[in-house]
Amino acid sequence: MPDRENNKTSGPHSVQLNEHRLLTVTGVRAVPTFTDKLIVIELEGESLTVSGHDLAVKGLDLDSGRFSAAGYVTSMRYSTAQTPSSLLKRIFK
Secondary structure, three states: OOOOOOOOOOOOOEEEEEOOOEEEEEOOOEEEEEOOOEEEEEEOOEEEEEEEEEEEEEEEEOOOOEEEEEEEEEEEEEEEOOOHHHHHHHHOO
């Protein structure tokens, strides 16, 4: 039986990319970083880093959790958000 502690699933979200040019994401909690080359989108329990060029925000509604951007997307990468308690556990292990 798999260990559920290590296989946490994030909250529901969706990512749609049309022809590398129009990005739509749902389940968004925050967008802490945004430049014309990099967007960091916080989801529940993880973040999505989008790289590209000429990126521009088209819409952001944190009440509904929707985000959209236009530009040319070259890569998207998920990373798991670390909680401070797990970081402290590793430091004092």
